[in-house]
Amino acid sequence: MDLAERLTEVERRVAALELARPATDDEDEQWAATRLREEDGEGAVLLAGAGYLPTGEKYEWQAQFTVADALAEDLAEAAECLAVLGDPIRLRLLREIVNGRRTAAELAGVDGLGSSAEVYHHLRALAAVGWLHTAGLGRFEVPAQRLVPLLVALAATRR
Template sequence: MELEQRVADLERRLAALENAQRSAPCLVEGDFWALDGLKEQLAELGAADGGVLFTGAVRLPTGEYYEWQHGTAAEGLLDGDWAPDAEVFAALGHPVRLRLLREILGGRRTAAELAESDEVGTTGQIYHHLRQLTGAGWLHTTGRGRYEVPAGRVVPLLVALSVARP
């Protein structure tokens, strides 16, 4: 019985993946237009091991607009020590911190405004989470107790969220 359940679960997951691929919007003609551009640049640089590219153009509910892209050769990623990056990922690993980031992107920028949100805890807990996010580079202060997601982190945050979803 357990094997039948596992096969059924795998079939459901496969069907969901196939549907997601079919329904994914194509913004530019050609399925792999960004990938093709990356391959051309990697060939020009002689990066035989490949690379990673992510990019985005986003208008936030506040009206702020961000365009951003980042590319890295695979060699630099695969050969490096990943341990120092743990804090950056760990800061995103708490539901309240993700909620705070979402609220800040939505326009609530001070601890008092954030405290008005549901499920973020006490003011002391909010400050604790804000310190964690600031220390990991997901937030910075803009003066007078105001917080914002740095421009260079808006698209990467949304990329991380999109990768986390099935």
């Protein structure tokens, strides 16, 4: 391969890499929104996250919804699901579970979460709307499809 062909190949590869990752200049700061707008002219919402929990567990999850689909959801069900998160004890329980305390006994030992009966009451409420599920042997987990939405909900509260 001569020099001109090699240069052409390098330029092709650089162009492909630039398209594969978001640009870092100010013009493309909103790369995800730009992609959604181009993909779906009516609008869409993208939830995505990837990384490692404090326990070292890897998580990756994404979902995309059209605006119409997101607004068409059963609002009573959505309100119930969000209301369960409105309790600071329940948010602390979720945080403790994400941080590795997975059994009711471990959770009942955390100061400020209440008695074992109160902890179980909150765990049942979280499980009833899908924020938790049992992983066997009395262990609780935030399901993979709920972890990123939980993090998004918490991030949405920042002012």
